[in-house]
Structure formats: C-alpha cells, structure tokens
Amino acid sequence: MxxxxxxxxxxxxxxxxxxxxxxxxxxxxxxxxxxxxxxxxxxxxxxxxxxNAIARSLNNQRSRLVALVVNAIGNPCEAEEQQLLVHRLQERQLLPIILCCADHDDRLQLMRLASTYQVDHVVVFSDMVSMQDAVDIFHTTKPIIVSFEPLDNEKVSSIRIDGSAAADEIIDKIVGDGKKRFAYLSGTKSSWIDKLRRKWFVDALAKRDLALQAEAFGDYGYDSGFKEAVLLLHRAKVDAIICGNDVMAIGARDAARRVLGKNTPDDIAIVGQDGIAMAAWDCNDLTTLSLDHVAFIDAVVELIERHDAELEGPHNITLTCTARWGSTA
Amino acid sequence: MxxxxxxxxxxxxxxxxxxxxxxxxxxxxxxxxxxxxxxxxxxxxxxxxxxNAIARSLNNQRSRLVALVVNAIGNPCEAEEQQLLVHRLQERQLLPIILCCADHDDRLQLMRLASTYQVDHVVVFSDMVSMQDAVDIFHTTKPIIVSFEPLDNEKVSSIRIDGSAAADEIIDKIVGDGKKRFAYLSGTKSSWIDKLRRKWFVDALAKRDLALQAEAFGDYGYDSGFKEAVLLLHRAKVDAIICGNDVMAIGARDAARRVLGKNTPDDIAIVGQDGIAMAAWDCNDLTTLSLDHVAFIDAVVELIERHDAELEGPHNITLTCTARWGSTA
DNA sequence: ATGCAGTGTGCAAACGGTTACACAAACCTG
DNA sequence: CAGGTTTGTGTAACCGTTTGCACACTGCAT
Structure with a gap:
C-alpha cells in the first residue's frame, strides 16, 4: 500500500x-x-x-508543462477557448497548469510559483496581469507569451484581434434601426483588451458623428452586467448598450427587460462580444462581435509549435472578428 | 535573451x-x-x-502538483466548482494540472501521462473514467481520489452526494401542480453520477406510484438537451422533464418553448441539476436540484488536507442537496 | 583550563532519469 | 582474413535541489 x-x-x-x-x-x-x-x-x-517525468524534466531542461494564465475558468466567455487549447495541448502530450488570476490577489506571486516549475511555454489570456510583468517573471525560461497587448519584446509572440470592421457593421445596423444614443459597458477598468474592444466601437460611432452617451465598468460577470445596466439606464437615456463580453450582455438584456421593461431590439439594442456558444442559445440569441475560437486557438498552437521548433524571433498573427446577428440588435 | x-x-x-x-x-x-x-x-x-521546483520535487518526493480529472472546463456545470477548487489550491501553493476527458479519446493514456509527474493528489470529477482505472493508474503515488462512486479501496476518499430529499420535494411540488407524466433526460449513458441522480427522482416518483414515461441520453451540453427534448416530446406525451444538469435543462426548456410552443411551468415542468449560477439568471430562473458548491469544495479541500497530514485511511463525507425554486417547475 | 551544548556552515550523497563516450561483438567489403 | 563500419550495451557524469553528517566555533558552567 x-x-x-x-x-x-x-x-x-x-x-x-x-x-x-x-x-x-x-x-x-x-x-x-x-x-x-x-x-x-x-x-x-x-x-x-x-x-518519472520530474526526473526526466530535470535532465532534459524540458518539462512539457504549459502555464495558462487566465482570469477565471468559471466564466464561459473564456472557458470555451481554454477548453479548446487544453485539448490541443493534451494531444501533444503537453500538460496545462492553469493560473486563475481573478480571485487571486497576488498574481505576480502566482506566476512566480509557476515559473519555478520550468514551464516550457506560457500563454497569457488574462488581462489582469501586465505583459511586462509576465515577461519579467518568465523571461529566464523560454516562454512564448501570447499577448494581445503589443509589447515590443523579442520574446513575446502575439495574436492581435481586429474587430473594427465587424463593429462597423454592427453599428451600421443599429443606427439604421434609428438608434443614436449608445452606452459602453466595459468588462473591466484599464485592461488592454477592453480598451481595444471599446475603441472599435467608438471609432465606428465617430465615423457617423456619434459618441458614447454613457459608460460603466463591470467585472465580466452576469451580475455586474445586470447591475451596471440598471444604473446606466436610470442615469442616462440610451437606446443601445455595447457590452465588454457576452455574459455581461445577457445580464444587461435581462436588466433592461426585467427592471426597465424594455425589450430588445425594439426598445433597446444590446450587443455582446466573444461569440460564445451560449450567445447562440435560443434563449439568448445575442447579436455579438464574435471571434472564431477555433481559428484563435489554431493560432496559439501555431505559435507554440514555432516556439518548440526554435524558429527565429517572435511572430505575430492577426485575426479579424465577424458579426453574429441575433435578435438583440 | x-x-x-x-x-x-x-x-x-x-x-x-x-x-x-x-x-x-x-x-x-x-x-x-x-x-x-x-x-x-x-x-x-x-x-x-x-x-527550481522540478529539482526540488525530485529530491523531496513531493511535487505540489494536483491532477484534476474533469469532463470539460467549457461546461458551466463543472467549471464553477473547478474554479473554486483551483482558487483554494493556489492559496496553498499547489498547482493544478487539468485533464479534460470529454474530448480526449484515450483517457487512460492521459491519466498515465499525468501520473508520471508524480502528482501529490488526484481529484476525479469526471464521470467518464472509472474509479478503478484511476486507482490503478495512480496507486503507486499517494493520491486522494475524490470519488462519488463508492469504491471499496483504502486509498480512495470520497464525497457522497445525497439529493433524495430535495428530489422528493421537487417531485412533490410538480405532482401537486397536476403533472403526472415524467421523462428523464440523462447527461450521459452509464455514468455513476448520472445513475445516482436518476435514482433520486425515480425513487421519489415510486413513492407516489409513478414511473418514468420516457428516457433519453445526452452529453451534458445545451444542444443535446435541446435535441433530445424535441425527440422526447414528439415521441411521448410527457408534462415534466428532469434533466441531468442545468445546461441540458435550459436546452430542453428552449426546445419545448420554441419547437413545441410549450411554456414552463404551465404546459411543462423542467428541472435541472447542479444549481449553477446561470440557473438563477433572470432569463433562466430554473428549478433545480442544487448542490452547495462551496460546501462541496470545502469537503474536497478537507480531504486533501487530511491526506497531506497523512491521517489514517480514507474518509467519506456526505453532502445533501437542496431544491432551488425557479419558474420552470 | 576542560568539557559540553548549541549554532552555523560545508561536503557529499541522494532523488531518478538521460546521454556522451568507450568498447565489444557482429557485419561488411575487397 | 585484415580493416572498417555498424550495432548494442555499460559506465559514469550530469540535471539542480535537499539533507544527514561532520566539523569548527562560540559561549558557558565546571
């Protein structure tokens, strides 16, 4: 025994x-x-x-461990991608170590802990840690850091997301429906991803000589979407809310309907972002600026493989988003 | 560089x-x-x-790695618990290695791979691997295997879930509302957890001299809930569907409403299981047999700590479920 | 002065593999 | 059948820590 x-x-x-x-x-x-x-x-x-893989790793200088730095695994807006990536890693006999940042206060300490395990790769999905910190902590190992944030560092490969065209389409449709007063409900304060997403819509509005009428910040969760939407709708007269992700959009839609009695898309337009499976569920049928998750993870895997093959410097890949049309806008 | x-x-x-x-x-x-x-x-x-944690682990015979064997991380019905556990592990400077079984065909090989990393603990949430296999693969290390399946092995600690009382309450309410023709929509064929859950409801029905009128099997996902509900409702005249988890219940509810034009709870009662946050969202408001996830993860952590402290043999903890009342039943 | 507990440090042997190097045996080729 | 190549195996060093043991030193009571 x-x-x-x-x-x-x-x-x-x-x-x-x-x-x-x-x-x-x-x-x-x-x-x-x-x-x-x-x-x-x-x-x-x-x-x-x-x-014994531990002994082997010590000798090889190769652990076959991959650190996945994420906000949370409980949030469907991230989990879908994570699931895909974990699957692809497993196929390659790589094991993921997940670092959840959302509920951990000392994220740097958490990353430092993972870095002592000599992970072969690092993938940062979370927007709650700065890329610079990630690089500082993992730089002595040989990480690929998948970043949305354009960081000028020869270690960091990145995947850039471009949603401007899709945002344009979406705004076009909503404005065409006669809506003019837009609000933006951010997923979080001061994160790179959120700022980028917001910019797509702000730019699209500017093209039509429109500007945001109100703004609020949540935490990427349903409850924050609900609560902030209520406050927003009481505070300002808006007829369209662009949300930082799909889950918040569902919260905002529920708030509008339940608390204010406003229905989509007639009384108010609600737009999500991410394009998770749940957005297409019959009960949600969200209009959302959506990213092809499979293509995204393909790109991540490609970067990891380049890195494994010790190909030259960092590499950048850009993906464009598309609009998913639902009944909320 | x-x-x-x-x-x-x-x-x-x-x-x-x-x-x-x-x-x-x-x-x-x-x-x-x-x-x-x-x-x-x-x-x-x-x-x-x-x-270097790898070198330290080799010397110590203690890796501070924990294998988490799950079906999927993308399914909200599991992700919530996983998130909680990951957080608790991180607090203790333990790092989780997640093994996703759902999309990996050779699960044994996957577990064997993880076992070579000399994980200190193993937590099995997935019902897609047999406990016996898990024990066989990890038995040479010193795992705690959190099991729902009553396995008579001195290495396996377990957490048993009892939902019979809550199932009874729920059936009581539905029968009281005049419904008599029940169907059960399983999450998966031949898994221990699913059989157990089903039994709670079957027993509750039996007490009232009722039996299931129809059955179907899905895969714990929304689409399968939707599709199987459509087939079920075309095949048999039922006025209540008990689902294997909340996500399937949402799918079934949508199917009933959209395809058959039947609304809850008047035309049909729909019951979920798990009690995830999403079940309480305004748009869902599911009646569900729910487990206190915090208590559950507390129990897991307690078992892990007992194991760390090298306390005597295996330990069993039983938790009881409660009913969450929503507007679907 | 002598003995002795306590403290701080170094040496060297683990931990469980991998791999460069050496070497013997077997196989060619002319 | 000599010389060269190929093939299969063992020896020993190494990967980066931890830790038992030994030893030197301090301080203190005899």
Whole structure:
C-alpha cells in the first residue's frame, strides 16, 4: 500500500540490463536492440514502470508543462477557448497548469510559483496581469507569451484581434434601426483588451458623428452586467448598450427587460462580444462581435509549435472578428 | 535573451557560500544565521534566483502538483466548482494540472501521462473514467481520489452526494401542480453520477406510484438537451422533464418553448441539476436540484488536507442537496 | 583550563532519469 | 582474413535541489 513507484534502476536489475538501457527502451529513436526493447517493455508493463517525468524534466531542461494564465475558468466567455487549447495541448502530450488570476490577489506571486516549475511555454489570456510583468517573471525560461497587448519584446509572440470592421457593421445596423444614443459597458477598468474592444466601437460611432452617451465598468460577470445596466439606464437615456463580453450582455438584456421593461431590439439594442456558444442559445440569441475560437486557438498552437521548433524571433498573427446577428440588435 | 536561469551553485559562488546554504536560506525553518539568510536573499533577488521546483520535487518526493480529472472546463456545470477548487489550491501553493476527458479519446493514456509527474493528489470529477482505472493508474503515488462512486479501496476518499430529499420535494411540488407524466433526460449513458441522480427522482416518483414515461441520453451540453427534448416530446406525451444538469435543462426548456410552443411551468415542468449560477439568471430562473458548491469544495479541500497530514485511511463525507425554486417547475 | 551544548556552515550523497563516450561483438567489403 | 563500419550495451557524469553528517566555533558552567 502506498508502494513506492519502481525506478529505472530497479527495473534494470529485474530485466538484467543497465538503467541506461531502460531509458533507451523508452526513447523512440535511440540505438537499442528491438529484442531488448520488447523484453524491457514487457517487464515494465508487468511491474507498472513508467519513467518519472520530474526526473526526466530535470535532465532534459524540458518539462512539457504549459502555464495558462487566465482570469477565471468559471466564466464561459473564456472557458470555451481554454477548453479548446487544453485539448490541443493534451494531444501533444503537453500538460496545462492553469493560473486563475481573478480571485487571486497576488498574481505576480502566482506566476512566480509557476515559473519555478520550468514551464516550457506560457500563454497569457488574462488581462489582469501586465505583459511586462509576465515577461519579467518568465523571461529566464523560454516562454512564448501570447499577448494581445503589443509589447515590443523579442520574446513575446502575439495574436492581435481586429474587430473594427465587424463593429462597423454592427453599428451600421443599429443606427439604421434609428438608434443614436449608445452606452459602453466595459468588462473591466484599464485592461488592454477592453480598451481595444471599446475603441472599435467608438471609432465606428465617430465615423457617423456619434459618441458614447454613457459608460460603466463591470467585472465580466452576469451580475455586474445586470447591475451596471440598471444604473446606466436610470442615469442616462440610451437606446443601445455595447457590452465588454457576452455574459455581461445577457445580464444587461435581462436588466433592461426585467427592471426597465424594455425589450430588445425594439426598445433597446444590446450587443455582446466573444461569440460564445451560449450567445447562440435560443434563449439568448445575442447579436455579438464574435471571434472564431477555433481559428484563435489554431493560432496559439501555431505559435507554440514555432516556439518548440526554435524558429527565429517572435511572430505575430492577426485575426479579424465577424458579426453574429441575433435578435438583440 | 533566453538566458539560462541561475542555479543555486552559481548563486552560492556569488554570495560566497555553499549551495547547501542557499537551500537553507529558502527553507523557512532550517539552521542558518539570519545575517547569512538576509544576504543570500538580497543577492538572490538581485540575480532573480528562485529555487527550481522540478529539482526540488525530485529530491523531496513531493511535487505540489494536483491532477484534476474533469469532463470539460467549457461546461458551466463543472467549471464553477473547478474554479473554486483551483482558487483554494493556489492559496496553498499547489498547482493544478487539468485533464479534460470529454474530448480526449484515450483517457487512460492521459491519466498515465499525468501520473508520471508524480502528482501529490488526484481529484476525479469526471464521470467518464472509472474509479478503478484511476486507482490503478495512480496507486503507486499517494493520491486522494475524490470519488462519488463508492469504491471499496483504502486509498480512495470520497464525497457522497445525497439529493433524495430535495428530489422528493421537487417531485412533490410538480405532482401537486397536476403533472403526472415524467421523462428523464440523462447527461450521459452509464455514468455513476448520472445513475445516482436518476435514482433520486425515480425513487421519489415510486413513492407516489409513478414511473418514468420516457428516457433519453445526452452529453451534458445545451444542444443535446435541446435535441433530445424535441425527440422526447414528439415521441411521448410527457408534462415534466428532469434533466441531468442545468445546461441540458435550459436546452430542453428552449426546445419545448420554441419547437413545441410549450411554456414552463404551465404546459411543462423542467428541472435541472447542479444549481449553477446561470440557473438563477433572470432569463433562466430554473428549478433545480442544487448542490452547495462551496460546501462541496470545502469537503474536497478537507480531504486533501487530511491526506497531506497523512491521517489514517480514507474518509467519506456526505453532502445533501437542496431544491432551488425557479419558474420552470 | 576542560568539557559540553548549541549554532552555523560545508561536503557529499541522494532523488531518478538521460546521454556522451568507450568498447565489444557482429557485419561488411575487397 | 585484415580493416572498417555498424550495432548494442555499460559506465559514469550530469540535471539542480535537499539533507544527514561532520566539523569548527562560540559561549558557558565546571
């Protein structure tokens, strides 16, 4: 019970070879007689031997661990991408270590902890840590840091998102429906991603000589969407709310309907961002500025693979968003 | 650029001590002069030294890694608990490695991979792997396996969930409203958790001399809830559907409303399970058999801590569910 | 002065693998 | 059949920590 895992030396004794040979039996292309390998593999199976990944990592300088820095896993707006990425990593025999920033106050300490595990790659989805901090903490290892924030650092590859065209389309439609008084409900104060998203819409409005009539800040959650929408609608006369993500948009829609008695899209237009599966559920049917999550994760994986292949400097990929039309705008 | 991380030996040279002393400077209670420690810590900060967790783990036989075996992170019905647990682990300086089973075909291989990382604990939330397999794979390490499945193994601690009383209440209410023809929409075929949940309701019905009129199986997702509900309602005349989780219940509710034109709770009663935050959103307002997620994760953490403290054998904790009343039943 | 507990430090052996190097045996080629 | 290549295996060093043991030093009571 609680039996210690058998080591390569012990297995070597059992199989009548040296521990070096055991190691070779487990490395696909190394000089070893196929008869010996088969015998070793058989004995290994019998005794339940598996090479110790910790020891191997120490030697290799390669842990096959990937740090995923995210805000939260509970929020559907992020979870969908995370799920996709975790799947792709697993296919490649890479294991994700997830760092949840949202509810952890000392995020730097958290990243430092992960960095001591010599992770091979770092993917930052969270907008609650600054890229500069991430680079500072992980720079001694060899991270790819997938960043939305354009950081001028030769270590950081990034994926840029362009939603300006889609924002334009969306604003066009809403203005065409006779709406003029827009509000923006941010996901968070002072995050790069949020500022970028906001800018797409502000620019689209400016083209039509319009400007935001009101603004508020939430926390990417339903409750904040609901609450801030109520306050917003009491404070200012607006007939369209652009939200920082889909979940907040659902909250805002519910608030408008329940508290103010306003229905979409006639009384008020509500727009989300992300384009998560839930946005398309029949009960939501959100109009949203949506990102192709599969393409996004493809890009992340591509960056990771470039990095693995030790290709030259950082690499940037830009993806464009599209509008998903629902019945809320 | 890609500078190698500094090692304790190098730091030792810089600080004019031996690497053993470096190590001691970083272990809270070890015999070391406080002046030396302060000096070392200062030099360490200057050069950005942090002890290598991989090497430490190898030596310690303690990795501070925890394997979390889950179905998916993208499904809100699980993500909420996972988020809570990840947070609690992080507080304790433990890092989670998430294994997503839903989209990985060879789950055993996945668990074997994680087991080579000498994880200190294993928490199995997924009902897509058998507990026996998990035990077989992780038994050489010292795992706590949080299991719903009553497995008679001295390594496996478990948390049992009892929802029978709440199911009884819910059935009582629905029957009181004049409904008699129940269907059960399972989350998955042949999983222990699903069978258990189903049994609570079947038993509650039996007490009233009622039985299920129809059954179907989905995959815990919205689309499957929607699709199976449509088929179910075309196939059988039922006026209440109990669903395997909340997301499927939302799907079923949408299907009933959109495809069949039946509204809750008058035409049909719909019940979910889990009691996730989303169930309480204004647009959903689901009646659901709900589990206190905080209490649940408290229990998981308690088991992990017992295990860390090397307390005697396995331990079992039972939690009871409560009904959350919404407008769908 | 002598002995002895207590304190701070270094040495060296783990921890469990991988891999450069060395070497023996087997296989060619002319 | 000599010489060269290929193949398979073992030896030992190394990856970066931790920790038991030894040792030197201080302080204090005898």
């Amino acid at each position: 609680n039996k210690r895992r058998i080591t390569s030396k012990e297995l070597a004794k059992l199989a009548g070879v040296s521990s070096a040979t055991i190691s070779r039996a487990f490395s696909p292309d190394s000089r070893i007689g196929s008869a010996t390998r088969d015998r070793i593999l058989a004995v290994a199976r019998e005794y339940g031997y598996q090479p | 890609n500078k190698r991380r500094i090692t304790s030996k190098e730091l030792a040279k810089l600080a004019g001590v031996s690497s053993a002393t470096i190590s001691r400077a970083f272990s809270p209670d070890s015999r070391i002069g406080s002046a030396t420690r302060d000096r070392i810590l200062a030099v360490a900060r200057e050069y950005g030294y942090q002890p």
